[in-house]
Amino acid sequence: MSVIYDRVALIGLGLIAGSMAHAMRRAGLAREIVGTARSPETRRIAAEIGLCDRIVETAAEAAHGADLVVLCVPVGAMAEVAAEIAPVLEPGATVTDVGSVKRDVIAQVGPHLPEGVHFVPGHPLAGTEHSGPRSGFAELFDNRYVLLTPDPDTDRGAVDRLRRLWEGCGANVEEMDADHHDLVLAVTSHTPHLIAYTMVGVADDLRRVTDSEVIKYSAAGFRDFTRIAASDPTMWRDVFLTNKDATLEILGRFTEELFALQRAIRRGDGEHLHAYFTRTRAIRRGIIEAGQDTDAPDFGRTKPPRRREDAAE
Amino acid sequence: MSVIYDRVALIGLGLIAGSMAHAMRRAGLAREIVGTARSPETRRIAAEIGLCDRIVETAAEAAHGADLVVLCVPVGAMAEVAAEIAPVLEPGATVTDVGSVKRDVIAQVGPHLPEGVHFVPGHPLAGTEHSGPRSGFAELFDNRYVLLTPDPDTDRGAVDRLRRLWEGCGANVEEMDADHHDLVLAVTSHTPHLIAYTMVGVADDLRRVTDSEVIKYSAAGFRDFTRIAASDPTMWRDVFLTNKDATLEILGRFTEELFALQRAIRRGDGEHLHAYFTRTRAIRRGIIEAGQDTDAPDFGRTKPPRRREDAAE
Numbered sequence: 001m002s003v004i005y006d007r008v009a010l011i012g013l014g015l016i017a018g019s020m021a022h023a024m025r026r027a028g029l030a031r032e033i034v035g036t037a038r039s040p041e042t043r044r045i046a047a048e049i050g051l052c053d054r055i056v057e058t059a060a061e062a063a064h065g066a067d068l069v070v071l072c073v074p075v076g077a078m079a080e081v082a083a084e085i086a087p088v089l090e091p092g093a094t095v096t097d098v099g100s101v102k103r104d105v106i107a108q109v110g111p112h113l114p115e116g117v118h119f120v121p122g123h124p125l126a127g128t129e130h131s132g133p134r135s136g137f138a139e140l141f142d143n144r145y146v147l148l149t150p151d152p153d154t155d156r157g158a159v160d161r162l163r164r165l166w167e168g169c170g171a172n173v174e175e176m177d178a179d180h181h182d183l184v185l186a187v188t189s190h191t192p193h194l195i196a197y198t199m200v201g202v203a204d205d206l207r208r209v210t211d212s213e214v215i216k217y218s219a220a221g222f223r224d225f226t227r228i229a230a231s232d233p234t235m236w237r238d239v240f241l242t243n244k245d246a247t248l249e250i251l252g253r254f255t256e257e258l259f260a261l262q263r264a265i266r267r268g269d270g271e272h273l274h275a276y277f278t279r280t281r282a283i284r285r286g287i288i289e290a291g292q293d294t295d296a297p298d299f300g301r302t303k304p305p306r307r308r309e310d311a312a313e
Numbered sequence: 314m315s316v317i318y319d320r321v322a323l324i325g326l327g328l329i330a331g332s333m334a335h336a337m338r339r340a341g342l343a344r345e346i347v348g349t350a351r352s353p354e355t356r357r358i359a360a361e362i363g364l365c366d367r368i369v370e371t372a373a374e375a376a377h378g379a380d381l382v383v384l385c386v387p388v389g390a391m392a393e394v395a396a397e398i399a400p401v402l403e404p405g406a407t408v409t410d411v412g413s414v415k416r417d418v419i420a421q422v423g424p425h426l427p428e429g430v431h432f433v434p435g436h437p438l439a440g441t442e443h444s445g446p447r448s449g450f451a452e453l454f455d456n457r458y459v460l461l462t463p464d465p466d467t468d469r470g471a472v473d474r475l476r477r478l479w480e481g482c483g484a485n486v487e488e489m490d491a492d493h494h495d496l497v498l499a500v501t502s503h504t505p506h507l508i509a510y511t512m513v514g515v516a517d518d519l520r521r522v523t524d525s526e527v528i529k530y531s532a533a534g535f536r537d538f539t540r541i542a543a544s545d546p547t548m549w550r551d552v553f554l555t556n557k558d559a560t561l562e563i564l565g566r567f568t569e570e571l572f573a574l575q576r577a578i579r580r581g582d583g584e585h586l587h588a589y590f591t592r593t594r595a596i597r598r599g600i601i602e603a604g605q606d607t608d609a610p611d612f613g614r615t616k617p618p619r620r621r622e623d624a625a626e
Contacts, residue, residue: 076583125530129597145530184526187516192534194578195508198571200593202563203500205570213497215599217438217458221505224537230597233590240578240586250515251575255568257518258511262564265507265553270389273553277546280513284442284543286528 004165006031009062011081012072013037013046014232016098016124018136020070021051023169026138036062037133038073046133064088068165071097071109076238079108091116094158098124100185100235102149102178104242118158121149121178123185124171129230142170149178186246190239191254194247196228197236317478319344322375324394325385326350326359327545329411329437331449333383334364336482339451349375350446351386359446377401381478384410384422389551392421404429407471411437413498413548415462415491417555431471433463434491436498437484442543455483462491499559503552504567507560509541510549 008030010017017035024030035052036059037043047055056062063069063085073081078097089095095117099105102121113119126144128135146166150159163173176184203214203222218226240247264272321343323330330348337343348365349372350356360368369375376382376398386394391410402408408430412418415434426432439457441448459479463472476486489497516527516535531539553560577585 147530184522184530187519187522188527188530188535190534191515192512192538194574195512195571196534197590197593198567198574199505199508200596201589202504202566202570204592204596205566206500206563209497209500211596211599214501215596217460217497217501221503221509221541222501224541225505226593226597228534228537229590229593231590231594233587233594236590237583237586241581241583244578244581247578248575250519251571253515253518254511255571257515258508258564258568261507261511262561265557265560268554268557270550270554273550274546276514277510277542277544277549279517280510280539280542281544281546283513283517283524283528284539286524 002028003031004029004161004168005066005068007066007068008033009066009069010035010052010072011037011059011062011069011085012074012077013042013051013133014072014131015127015135015140017070017072018046018051018133019126019138019140020072020098020136020169022136022138023141024165027168029165029168030068034062034066042133049134051133051136059084060088065090067093068162069093069095071095071099071105074232074234074238075099075101075105075108075242076234078105079112082109082112086112086114089114089117092118094118094120094162096120096122096148096162098122100189100239101243102147102181106149106151106178118155119150120154120159120162122162122166123147123149123181124166125189126171127231129227131232131235139170141166144171146171146173147181148173148175149181150175182243183246183249186243186250190243190247191250193228193231193236194240194251195254196225199225200229315341316344317342317474317481318379318381320379320381321346322379322382323348323365323385324350324372324375324382324398325387325390326355326364326446327385327444328440328448328453330383330385331359331364331446332439332451332453333385333411333449333482335449335451336454337478340481342478342481343381347375347379355446362447364446364449372397373401378403380406381475382406382408384408384412387545387547387551388412388414388418388421388555389547391418392425395422395425399425399427402427402430405431407431407433407475409433409435409461409475411435413502413552414556415460415494419462419464419491431468433461433467433472433475435462435475435479436460436494437479438502439484440544442540444545444548452483454479457484459484459486460494461486461488462494463488495556496559496562499556499563503556503560504563506541506544506549507553507564508567509538512538513542 013035021033024033033052034054034056035046036056043055059081069085071078071081095113097105100123106121110119124141124146126140166173326348334346337346346365347367347369348359349369356368372394382398384391384394408426410418413436419434423432437454437459439453479486
C-alpha cells in the first residue's frame with residue numbers, strides 16, 4: 001500500500017478518528033497524522049498513547065498544511081469547526097467528515113469552505129458503544145461500509161482519492177445522494193437507536209423490577225438493546241436533532257406497526273403474530289449472507305462447537 | 314460430577330432440549346436421555362446425530378419410566394403434552410418445562426399432573442436465534458441464569474434436585490414467584506423482542522429503502538434487531554399470547570416514553586435527549602459488571618487488539 005495523503009488532520013479524537021489513525025498506519029496511507037481535540041484531557045491521552053504523529057491544540061493548527069482534513073466531531077459541532085479551519089485551508093485540500101447525518105452536515109460545513117477546497121462528506125458505518133481516544137482499533141472498518149455523499153459537481157479526483165484511503169482502511173466504499181443516505185440511516189441506525197434508548201429507559205424506570213434483576217436477567221434480548229443504548233449521548237442527541245424529518249417519518253411507521261401487533265396480542269390473534277415473525281426472519285438470513293454478521297450461535301460469546309471466526313483465522 | 318437422574322425425557326428437540334442433552338452428557342448428569350419430537354423429520358435428525366440415547370415416537374413413550382420429564386415444546390402446546398404424559402407418570406417423578414412464560418404454563422400443565430408427581434416450572438435465560446435439533450451446544454447455559462418458579466408447597470427435595478441438574482449444566486439457578494417472573498421477562502425479553510420484530514418489519518415494508526440497502530448497511534444498530542427478530546416464530550407467538558397482560562403493560566410504558574422522546578426531537582429539545590441517553594448508558598455498565606456480556610469492542614467480531622474472552626481462556 002502506498003501513501004495517499006501527505007498530511008491528514010483528524011479533528012476530534014474519539015472512536016472513529018482513533019480507529020482511522022490505527023488503520024492508516026497499518027497500511028501506511030498517510031505520511032503524517034496530526035490530531036487535535038477540544039478537551040485537554042483527550043489531547044493528553046492521545047499524546048500519551050502515541051495515537052497521532054503530532055497532537056496540536058486547535059483545529060486551525062491541525063488543518064494548516066493538511067491535504068486531508070477529517071471532521072470527527074459530533075454533528076452539532078461541525079459548523080463551528082468548519083468556520084475555524086476555513087482560513088487556513090489550502091486550494092486542492094480535501095475536507096471530509098464522519099458524521100452520521102449528511103444533509104445537515106453539508107448545510108453546516110459547505111458554506112464555510114473556500115473556493116478550490118474539495119468537500120466530500122462521508123459516513124463510516126462502523127462503531128462500538130465505546131468512545132474516547134483509547135477506544136479505537138485498526139480493524140474497526142474491515143469489511144464495513146463507508147458511504148460518501150459528494151455533490152455531483154465535486155472534483156472526481158478528490159472523491160476517488162478519499163475512496164482509496166477508506167479502501168486502504170479495509171472498508172467497502174459506496175456513493176449516494178445525501179438525502180437518501182439520511183433516510184436509509186434513519187431505518188438502519190437512527191430509529192433503532194432511539195427505540196433501544198427508550199426500552200432501556202423504561203426498564204430503568206420500573207420500580208417493581210429492580211435494577212439488579214433487569215441486569216442479571218438481561219441475556220434474552222434486552223442485553224443487545226443496552227449495548228446500543230450505551231452509545232455516546234452527545235453524538236446521538238445531534239443525530240436526532242439533525243436528521244429530524246427522516247427519523248420522525250420512520251418512527252411514525254414504527255408506532256403504526258407496533259400498534260397493529262399490540263392489537264393482535266390484545267385480541268389473541270396468533271395468526272397475525274406468526275405471519276409477521278416469519279417474515280422478519282428472512283431479513284436476518286440476508287444480513288448473514290451479505291457478510292455483515294456471523295451466524296455463530298450467540299455471536300460466539302458462549303464458545304459454540306464450531307466458530308466461523310476461528311475457522312477464518 | 315455424578316448422576317442426578319436415572320432417566321431424563323426431553324419432549325421437543327429444539328435448541329434448548331438439544332443443548333440440555335449436550336450439557337447433561339458433558340457432566341454425566343443422567344444415566345439415560347430419551348428424546349421425542351412431534352415431527353418425524355426432527356426425530357430422524359436427532360437419531361442421526363445421536364442427540365439422545367434413545368429417540369421414541371410419542372411423548373408418553375418418552376415419559377414412561379422417566380424420573381425427570383422436561384417439556385421443551387412451545388408454550389401453546391404444553392397442555393396437550395401434559396395431558397398425554399399424565400397417565401404414564403410415576404409417583405416421585407419430576408416434571409419441569411423450559412417455557413418463557415410461567416403463570417400460563419402452570420395453569421396449563423398443573424391440573425393434568427397426578428398426585429405424587431412434582432412440578433417445578435423452569436426457564437433457562439439462554440438462547441440463540443437458531444432452532445431445531447442441530448442448533449444445540451453444551452455451553453449454552455454456562456454462566457446463564459435458570460429461573461425456577463415452584464409453588465411454595467412443592468417438595469423441597471425435588472426442587473433442589475432439579476437445581477443441581479441445572480447447575481451441573483453450567484447455569485446459575487434462582488427461584489422466584491411465577492407472576493414476578495412474567496413481569497421481569499416482559500421487560501428484559503418479551504417487549505424487546507416485539508419491538509425488534511416491529512422495527513425489522515418496518516424496514517421490510519419501506520419501498521424507498523431497498524432490501525439490499527437495509528441489509529448492506531445494517532451494521533449500526535439494525536443488525537442487532539434482526540438477530541432478535543430471527544427467533545422462532547411459533548415460540549414467540551405463544552409468548553405474547555400467554556404473557557399478554559405484562560407485555561401490554563410494558564408496551565404501554567414504552568410507547569409513553571417513546572412519544573416523549575419523539576416530542577423532544579420534534580421540538581429540538583437537545584437537553585432532554587442528552588439527559589435520557591446519559592442515564593441509559595449506566596445500565597450497560599451494570600450488565601458488563603454482572604458478567605452477562607463482554608465489553609470487547611463490537612463483541613469481538615472484528616478482532617480488536619485485546620479481548621477479554623481470550624484473556625480469560
